[in-house]
């Protein structure tokens with residue numbers, strides 16, 4: 001018998017635990033040549049803001065050892081264009097759509113929650129309280145438990161959709177922020193967003209990013225992200241979407257063992273566009289080999305080294 | 307629609323100083339690729355280098371299911387790729403990006419300005435343009451720093467088109483830049499169209515000259531391209547947009563380009 005890959009993220013049922021990470025999959029429409037989006041557990045789209053955002057000047061990205069830095073600056077067409085131009089395509093697939101929302105003030109978070117609440121095809125909101133790229137934005141909510149509580153509470157009060165808090169790893173104690181988000185009514189937690197870093201070109205003596213700082217992602221952050229997921233899983237009962245440097249099924253399984261109920265694929269989409277197909281198949285094979293009936297049999301089951 | 311293929315290397319040989327020709331067997335890509343389009347190539351063991359790199363399609367042979375890339379061995383990625391042999395495989399994603407299309411109602415010559423490793427997309431354009439009724443005259447201006455850095459000169463000559471070579475040091479062809487040759491070709495032409503690919507300073511000079519002279523001009527731009535597929539917004543270029551603050555917007559070089567109209571581009 002095939003193992004059961006389905007998982008729950010609070011009220012959200014997913015046919016498998018493999019999602020795309022926000023900002024690494026656009027709005028889905030570029031992927032038709034690689035696979036049917038219907039195979040995914042869920043699609044998480046690029047951050048949407050109230051007004052269109054033009055984004056940062058170039059250079060916006062730089063490759064680093066086993067990773068990359070990005071400072072895109074939340075370039076997106078704004079929530080109205082998203083609903084009118086992007087949602088019709090996404091509705092065609094048998095796959096939940098999670099909308100990542102970003103703002104640099106609480107009022108905009110409220111507006112986004114209200115506006116997206118009634119939109120057909122939107123399955124959940126992922127509140128990006130952790131985007132490290134906006135000068136006066138995201139990071140301030142996500143590093144402070146009181147602000148986190150306020151933003152998540154305000155969004156919670158304005159939507160019937162499941163609310164997912166996307167946490168920043170750039171904090172002293174991520175479990176503290178996780179608890180604040182759950183207390184404010186978050187149905188699930190996404191972690192981690194990117195780690196703030198920079199790169200300098202010794203030859204020219206210049207920063208490599210126009211924005212100076214950027215968010216680090218890819219395989220180099222995996223050990224850090226895995227620990228963050230394990231820590232938060234110890235601290236709260238809410239389901240976790242784990243991410244950070246997942247490149248193959250083995251990486252994904254490690255996050256599930258650490259306590260994530262689902263995983264999201266980010267940077268790997270740039271390198272291996274068909275990664276999601278391989279990761280889903282790899283998780284299934286792992287369960288079959290161990291004669292496990294359900295993927296839930298491995299969630300949070302990491303054991304001591306000896 | 308782009309696809310991802312483990313492509314077998316049919317050939318990977320040195321052509322000129324540090325310039326290599328890579329022939330890949332990838333029927334699904336060869337069947338659809340047009341001039342100006344590129345493939346996103348993954349080379350490396352483990353995570354070094356981690357990201358794919360874009361390379362323009364130089365030539366296609368759909369019947370044989372293969373296509374060519376011509377590249378310069380520069381950094382870790384390309385020098386590593388140069389060590390691969392026939393029979394090895396490379397992961398390629400493509401074809402990606404838009405195409406160079408031949409401009410219509412051009413009484414004079416179509417002028418292709420190819421600087422250094424900017425030659426590949428123009429080679430495919432020249433090949434596809436030949437024999438079309440709208441191609442009355444085709445001129446290729448093929449420039450580089452020195453004769454050792456010239457790319458695809460032999461391929462252009464083999465097509466039987468008019469080729470004008472320039473080198474910065476005079477070691478081959480005219481002693482000067484592609485701009486000297488371009489001014490001359492345009493000077494005696496009725497109404498021409500210009501297509502360019504090469505290093506950014508060259509592209510800018512060509513584009514600004516054409517805009518000033520009201521010559522229709524399209525250029526293929528190179529930027530850093532993390533995904534190549536249009537999802538990351540990491541590859542943007544500035545284009546005029548009167549509806550935006552400061553009159554410009556950022557669009558994706560990998561998806562909305564890499565070929566842009568010179569009129570719409572803003573140079574920093």
Ligand SMILES: Cc1cc2nc3c(=O)[nH]c(=O)nc-3n(C[C@H](O)[C@H](O)[C@H](O)COP(=O)(O)OP(=O)(O)OC[C@H]3O[C@@H](n4cnc5c(N)ncnc54)[C@H](O)[C@@H]3O)c2cc1C
Nearest residue numbers: 359360361362376377378380381382383384423426528529
């Ligand atoms: C659409 C597109 C098509 C391209 N087509 C071709 C092609 O047909 N043939 C070809 O040889 N190259 C092409 N390039 C450029 C190619 O992708 C780069 O040469 C390659 O990324 C260099 O990788 P590397 O790791 O070897 O060098 P790196 O280690 O990344 O860099 C080595 C040196 O090359 C310079 N460099 C790196 N990338 C670029 C770039 N994009 N433009 C100019 N200098 C750069 C660096 O500044 C450095 O000095 C194309 C780029 C784009 C965007």
Ligand SMILES: Cc1cc2nc3c(=O)[nH]c(=O)nc-3n(C[C@H](O)[C@H](O)[C@H](O)COP(=O)(O)O)c2cc1C
Nearest residue numbers: 021022023047070128192193217218244245266267
């Ligand atoms: C280019 C790029 C853009 C991103 N944009 C967003 C975004 O808009 N909203 C968000 O919550 N996270 C964004 N992220 C973070 C990813 O969703 C993910 O949390 C992070 O990259 C870690 O996963 P990875 O190592 O698998 O990429 C972005 C990441 C990258 C690389």
Ligand code: FES
Nearest residue numbers: 533534539541560
């Ligand atoms: S390279 Fe990612 S959008 Fe162009």
